[in-house]
Amino acid sequence: MIMLLLPFLFSLAWGSAPSHWSTLLEIRERHEFYQDNEVISKPKGAWQTLFAVIYPDRALKLHKDCVYYRVPGELPGVLKLKAAPLEKSCESFMDLPGDLEVINLKSLQFSFSNELIMHFTFADYRSLKWTIPLMNQFKSETPAPFTSSAVYRAPKLTLLAPVRPVTEKKEVLKQTPNELCHSINDECEELQPSACHQCSDGWYEVPNGCQQGPKYCGSQSCGLKNQPACRRGMKHQRVRKKYECRIDSSFAYCAPGLTVQCEGSRAFCR
Amino acid sequence: MNRDSNASIIPKIILILGTLSVFGIILLFFRPRSEVPKKRAMPETPEELFTQVIAAASPEVLKLWEDGDRMIGKESPSCPEELVFTSQVGRSYYQCQPHLWQCYWQGGVTKSPSIKVDLFGQSYHVKARAVFDPIKSYSSERRFYQMFKRETPGINLHYGYVIELSVKEIPGYSQPMILSDSCRDVYLPERIYGYGKVNDRREEGFVWDNFDRRIFIDKFYVSNQQVNEWHVLNKEEQKIITDRKLWPRPALLSIKDQKRYCSFLGKRLLEAKLFDAATMTPTDMKNPTPDRILRPQTPWQRDLSKSFLGMSRINPDYQLAPLDCQLAQVKGCDEKHFTTDSTTWMGVNYALGFYPESLNNPIDPNKNVKLSSRFLLPQSEWHELGVRSSWTGEQTKELPVAFRCYEEVVP
Numbered sequence: 001m002i003m004l005l006l007p008f009l010f011s012l013a014w015g016s017a018p019s020h021w022s023t024l025l026e027i028r029e030r031h032e033f034y035q036d037n038e039v040i041s042k043p044k045g046a047w048q049t050l051f052a053v054i055y056p057d058r059a060l061k062l063h064k065d066c067v068y069y070r071v072p073g074e075l076p077g078v079l080k081l082k083a084a085p086l087e088k089s090c091e092s093f094m095d096l097p098g099d100l101e102v103i104n105l106k107s108l109q110f111s112f113s114n115e116l117i118m119h120f121t122f123a124d125y126r127s128l129k130w131t132i133p134l135m136n137q138f139k140s141e142t143p144a145p146f147t148s149s150a151v152y153r154a155p156k157l158t159l160l161a162p163v164r165p166v167t168e169k170k171e172v173l174k175q176t177p178n179e180l181c182h183s184i185n186d187e188c189e190e191l192q193p194s195a196c197h198q199c200s201d202g203w204y205e206v207p208n209g210c211q212q213g214p215k216y217c218g219s220q221s222c223g224l225k226n227q228p229a230c231r232r233g234m235k236h237q238r239v240r241k242k243y244e245c246r247i248d249s250s251f252a253y254c255a256p257g258l259t260v261q262c263e264g265s266r267a268f269c270r
Numbered sequence: 271m272n273r274d275s276n277a278s279i280i281p282k283i284i285l286i287l288g289t290l291s292v293f294g295i296i297l298l299f300f301r302p303r304s305e306v307p308k309k310r311a312m313p314e315t316p317e318e319l320f321t322q323v324i325a326a327a328s329p330e331v332l333k334l335w336e337d338g339d340r341m342i343g344k345e346s347p348s349c350p351e352e353l354v355f356t357s358q359v360g361r362s363y364y365q366c367q368p369h370l371w372q373c374y375w376q377g378g379v380t381k382s383p384s385i386k387v388d389l390f391g392q393s394y395h396v397k398a399r400a401v402f403d404p405i406k407s408y409s410s411e412r413r414f415y416q417m418f419k420r421e422t423p424g425i426n427l428h429y430g431y432v433i434e435l436s437v438k439e440i441p442g443y444s445q446p447m448i449l450s451d452s453c454r455d456v457y458l459p460e461r462i463y464g465y466g467k468v469n470d471r472r473e474e475g476f477v478w479d480n481f482d483r484r485i486f487i488d489k490f491y492v493s494n495q496q497v498n499e500w501h502v503l504n505k506e507e508q509k510i511i512t513d514r515k516l517w518p519r520p521a522l523l524s525i526k527d528q529k530r531y532c533s534f535l536g537k538r539l540l541e542a543k544l545f546d547a548a549t550m551t552p553t554d555m556k557n558p559t560p561d562r563i564l565r566p567q568t569p570w571q572r573d574l575s576k577s578f579l580g581m582s583r584i585n586p587d588y589q590l591a592p593l594d595c596q597l598a599q600v601k602g603c604d605e606k607h608f609t610t611d612s613t614t615w616m617g618v619n620y621a622l623g624f625y626p627e628s629l630n631n632p633i634d635p636n637k638n639v640k641l642s643s644r645f646l647l648p649q650s651e652w653h654e655l656g657v658r659s660s661w662t663g664e665q666t667k668e669l670p671v672a673f674r675c676y677e678e679v680v681p
Contacts (some may be wrong), residue, residue, distance in 0.1 A: 016313075019321050019445075025424045056424050058432060058446035124436045135425065140484075143457040146617045148488035149677050150450035152457070153426045156336075157328055158448040160432065182680060194680040202536040203680075211482045215680065219533045223632025228479070230632045233479030235559060236462045253478075255635050 009013045017118075017130035018065075018081065018100055020161035021055060025062065025135045027112055028052045029090050036111035045073030047080075049090045050110065066090035066098040068098070069108055076123050077105030102128075116200075149199045155198070175220035177201075207231040207252040208265040209243030222269075223255045229267035230254070312390045320443040323387055324435060327396040330385045331435070335449050339364035341379050351409035351651065354491060354514040360608035362490065363518045366453035368415050368431055370494070375400070375414040395438040400458065401473070402432070405502055407510040408666035415449070419503050419534070428536035429503075455486040455677065456617035461558035463547035464565050467656035476633060477563050478507065478543060484681050487540060487548050488674035489618050490608055491520035491625060492531065500531055519609045520625050520672035525638075525663030528628055532675035540674050542631035545640065549614050549621035551653055554584055567654050569614045569621040570597055574654055582648035590648060598623030599644045624651050625672035628661060636660045639671055 004146055029052040034040055040048070052068045057063055068080040068090070080098030102120060109119045112134065120128040135154070143152050150156070181199055183192040188210035196203040199217035206228040207213045213231070222230035231250035234243055243251045245262035252260050254269035261270040313319040334341070343345070346355035352369040358624045364370045368384035375383050375398040384395040400412040415431045427450055434446045460481045468475040495517035501509040511517065523531065525539075532539050549569050554560050567574035579598065582588040595603035596611030600623045612619050620627070627640040639661035641652040652659070661671055 016318050016321065019317055022321070022445075052426070056422075060418060060420065060422060060425050060432070060435065062422055140679075142460075143484060145457065145459060147457045148452045149455050149457075149484075149679055150427065150430075150452040152484065152486070153679060154450060156450055156452055158331055158425060158427075158430075158450070159324075160446040160448065162444065181311065196680050197426050199536065200419075200421065201533045202538060202677075211678070218539065219529070221630065221632065224635075231483075233362060233462075233481060233483075234479045236477045236479040238462075238559060238561075253476075253633065255632050263340075 017132050020057075021053060021065070021132050022159035022161070023055060024132050025054045025133055026115060027116065027134070028054060028064070029066070030112075034110075036113075037109050039107050039109055040069060040071055041107075042071065044071055046071055046074065047094055049094060052084070052090050052114070054086075055161050056158075058173060060160070062086060063161065064090075064228065065099075066093055068094055072106060077108060078101065078103050079108060079118075079120070081103060082085060177216075179217045180214065181217050182212065182215035184210055184212055188212075205226065206266045206268070208267065209234070209245055209249075209251045210265075214266065223253065223258070224254075225258055225269060227269055229260050229269050284290040300537055316440050317443060319390075320437055320440045320445070323389055323394045323396065323437050323440065324445045324453070326387045326395065327385050327394075327435070330387075331367075331396070332372065332449075334385070336365055336453055338367055338370040338374070341370075341374065347373050349373035349376060350514070352378070352514075353410070354517075356515070358604070358606050359518045360606060360610060362453070362610055363493075363608035366449075366451050367495075368417065368499075369408075369517075371398070371431075371433070371449075372411075372414050376411060382621055392439070394440070396435055397438060399434045399436050399444060400580075401434050401444075404503050405507075407498075407502075407507045407512060417499050417503060418448075442581070453489075455488050455675075458485040458487055458544065458547060458676075459558070461552065462560065462563060464550065464563035465543040465546050465656075466565075466637075466658075468565055471564075472560075474563065475565070476543075479559075480547070481558075484679040485544065485676060486679065487544060487616075487618050487676045489613075491620065491627070491672035491674050492528075493518055494521050497521040497523065497531060500534060504534075520670075522670050523664045523673065524665060525628055525661070528673040529590050529630075532673075535675065535677075537675035537677040539628065539630045540676050542629040542637065543633060544676055545627070548616055548618045551615040555615075565656055567656075568598075569612070569655065579648055579653045583651075586649060594648070596651065598642070598648075600642075600648045600650075601644060601646055602648065603644060605644065611641065621655065626661075626669060628671045628673040629658065631658070634658070637665075639669075643667075 031048060031050050046163040047068055049071050050069050052064050052066045054062055054064055056127045064084050064086050066082045066084045070078040080199040082093050082098050083098040084093045084095060104123045105120055106123045107121045111117050115134055116132045118130040140152050181196040181203055182194040184190055196215050202219050203217050205213045205215045220227055222228050232251055232253050234251050237250055245265040245267055249267055250261040252267035254260055258269040260267045313322060352373040375384060384397050387394045387396060398414045401412050402413040402416040404410050404412055415433050417431050419429045431449045432446060433449055434444050436444045462477055462479045465476040494511045498510045501507060529539050550566050551569055553564050565574040568577050571577045578594040590602045610619060614621050622642045624644055626643045629638055629640060631638045637658035639659050641659045646652055
């Protein structure tokens with residue numbers, strides 16, 4: 001039990017970022033005014049919610065820590081971390097004691113890019129820096145030959161936080177079959193970034209002559225009667241052009257005996 | 271005259287030497303110096319120390335996971351409940367292999383398993399913890415890993431293995447983490463590919479491309495051991511194959527279950543056109559959009575007649591050499607699994623020979639099985655890339671059909 005609670009105990013002088021933050025999935029509830037690397041100086045003496053961090057535990061459940069800051073004024077600044085249920089706003093917990101506090105602060109700056117960086121300066125002019133990688137910023141390059149999908153998608157080792165005794169509402173994956181997970185319109189504009197990695201049983205695409213077509217959760221065999229056509233690509237024709245489904249559907253194909261029919265610019269087999 | 275000229279040379283020599291010396295001193299400043307590593311300060315708290323020891327041990331943890339086969343020396347590890355070692359099974363079976371992970375930490379490889387880390391002038395011993403529930407069909411021992419299928423958003427992995435590490439010298443702390451299955455599949459490079467066999471070399475046939483697609487194909491057939499994991503996750507332990515000797519063998523499922531298995535992991539049953547792309551070596555690797563797409567007849571030789579398969583067709587008395595069986599396991603070869611001697615240009619195995627393989631084929635739905643296998647004599651005409659037959663989708667003794675999955679990741 002001690003082992004589980006140790007990372008969350010109150011600390012006066014914390015040398016490095018809390019160990020249960022070793023893998024942060026995302027940042028939520030970010031303060032709308034504070035900019036990256038801005039020295040937070042207003043409003044003096046008041047508590048502010050800076051942001052919330054989301055991280056997975058050993059059972060792969062998601063947890064949230066709210067990060068508050070008392071801006072230095074008459075009293076020195078304080079950074080406060082407080083675990084909160086996922087579905088509740090950090091504002092509701094601001095007045096409660098923190099699980100971890102960094103006190104005697106003269107100034108604080110933070111920024112998000114590929115990682116969360118927090119830079120503390122104490123009243124005695126000591127300084128401290130926390131650098132924590134952000135998983136949702138894991139940038140996948142074009143895979144090199146012989147790369148595996150696991151390496152392309154995520155780091156080889158992902159650290160998890162120990163199980164925490166905090167009640168939380170479990171977030172579930174998008175599981176509804178045929179639910180749109182990547183919204184692309186007929187003009188090839190991405191209306192919503194892909195969330196297809198959240199489909200529990202994979203996804204399928206309806207080719208529309210765009211670099212990326214609209215995608216849906218679930219599994220469908222392409223090319224069969226009344227199913228989406230199969231994607232064939234747009235470079236094998238060796239002609240640089242935009243593919244208008246009704247004029248040239250060579251970006252898609254169907255099983256023998258069926259023809260590509262277009263619904264808008266989306267290709268189906270009939 | 272000479273004396274005068276000598277006298278005038280001396281100041282010049284002094285001047286040159288002086289200039290050279292100054293130049294040399296300046297150069298000394300810019301010489302490459304071996305970097306003196308900064309001595310890191312010992313962390314103030316045990317938690318920070320623990321974190322740093324775990325970070326330092328991570329490369330060795332990964333090595334143990336991904337290259338576990340390297341630990342297998344002359345003496346086979348002793349874990350009969352986890353693994354049965356035979357010469358029929360190649361080393362790839364032991365890479366990213368949870369049963370070898372279990373075996374190692376149970377003491378089946380070395381008596382006191384640990385990962386030694388030297389940090390801050392002291393040695394630390396990192397160990398995995400047996401904190402996960404036993405899988406009764408395997409053994410009554412608590413597990414050093416737990417396979418998961420992701421059910422919540424966040425981590426961008428469909429499945430993986432949770433482990434938990436501790437450090438002997440820093441009691442009271444533990445670090446759970448995920449090991450991913452980084453050994454399973456391999457990327458299909460983006461280029462124009464051809465599908466199937468063409469009757470006339472001048473014909474282009476069906477061509478397609480996978481630009482802007484991130485496609486990853488399983489290197490091997492899905493094994494019984496992998497299908498067992500599926501059953502464990504589905505809480506269908508009664509379906510588990512318990513004979514350890516059968517675990518490395520290809521899983522023989524109906525086509526319906528093959529699709530269900532792949533879909534469960536966010537993957538799809540391999541397609542015929544992807545199989546061709548993965549096995550037909552491109553003529554010009556540097557040009558992804560060549561004008562002509564040739565269809566080689568074997569992965570290792572463009573013209574089948576020059577290979578042992580072609581020679582067997584001409585000479586029915588052809589004697590199979592060991593190298594032939596490494597390239598394509600045909601009738602007359604010893605049975606081996608998880609071998610890598612037949613690896614194709616992009617990294618998959620078993621292009622010809624080995625097992626009949628199920629392939630989803632929207633281009634020719636009736637050509638859904640690669641028949642070339644260890645059940646056919648080397649002179650069989652089925653031993654050729656792009657040649658396929660029809661399969662009912664149900665397993666029979668006469669035609670056991672293996673399968674593999676592929677995955678497409680949205681960029």
